[in-house]
Each structure stands twice: as structure tokens, then as C-alpha cells.
Ligand code: SF4
């Protein structure tokens with residue numbers, strides 16, 4: 001049987017391993033499937049409820065919290081944790097560093113979203129999530145190359161999703 005960790009343990013482990021981006025980029029050291037648990041082991045898998053890559057943002061994400069509260073300290077922490085300077089060569093500016101979630105429609109898109117090639121590709125193909133895309137297994141987008149374990153788990157999620165649709 002799959003061992004489970006609760007959301008708080010998940011977030012604690014994430015911060016311990018030191019992630020570098022949204023979602024799985026942060027948590028490469030633990031089971032990437034945990035954010036999918038409610039779909040994998042419960043309700044029907046719904047691409048609309050997942051981010052474009054298949055991840056679900058933790059409810060307590062400090063980047064989101066900092067953005068909603070316009071909290072400069074939290075934004076600064078997220079800026080460093082997400083390695084925004086190294087990845088995008090952007091100096092810290094609280095007015096420019098924010099994230100309102102992968103699927104935000106009524107808020108501006110932050111730098112991580114704007115630069116995510118998986119997100120832009122899924123949007124261009126009018127998918128709610130890459131699990132709807134039959135090119136997923138062979139897709140060589142940067143996110144998948146950097147997080148192959150995550151990709152494997154998204155592929156597993158896709159199999160379950162396609163089985164459910166039959
Ligand atoms: S699709 Fe990109 S921006 Fe959205 S959660 Fe996944 S990695 Fe982050």
C-alpha cells in the first residue's frame with residue numbers, strides 16, 4: 001500500500017529539499033503523486049482541477065500567499081526559493097514578483113507562469129492539462145527533462161484518466 005504523508009509534512013519536506021519553481025520543481029525529493037492523491041485514490045480525475053502540467057499547488061504556497069497579501073517578506077522568500085534571479089535574471093521588485101496560480105484568469109501572470117513552456121503549449125492546444133495530450137509520453141519540454149520522476153507520475157495519472165474516460 002502506498003504510504004501517505006499529510007499536506008503539512010509535504011510542505012515541510014518541500015522546504016527542506018529546497019525547490020526551485022512552482023509545484024514539483026520544489027519537491028523533487030518526495031513523491032510527486034501526493035498532490036494528485038484526491039484524484040488518484042478518490043474522485044474522478046478532472047483536468048480542469050489540475051494545473052497545466054498536472055500539478056496542484058499546495059494551499060499554503062508562500063508565493064501565492066505573499067502575492068495575495070502583497071507581503072514583501074514572503075515575496076522575497078519566494079523569489080530566493082524559486083531562484084528567480086538565476087533562472088530569469090530578474091532583480092527583486094515586489095511589484096514584479098508575484099504568482100496568483102497557474103490557472104489564474106483575473107490576475108496578472110507572474111514571471112514563472114509567463115516563462116513556462118508546458119503551460120503555454122497546453123494553452124495553445126486548448127487543453128486544461130497535459131494529461132489530455134497524447135504527445136505527453138514523447139514531449140521533451142524543459143519541465144519534463146528536468147523532472148523525469150514527475151513526468152512519470154503525470155503519465156501514470158494520464159493512464160488512469162484515459163481509462164476512466166473509456
Ligand atoms: S504548468 Fe508550469 S507554471 Fe503551471 S504549475 Fe506546471 S510548471 Fe508551474
Ligand code: SF4
Pocket residue numbers: 117118119121122125127129130133134135136137139140141
Ligand atoms: S505537447 Fe502536450 S504534453 Fe507537451 S507540453 Fe504541450 S500539451 Fe503538454
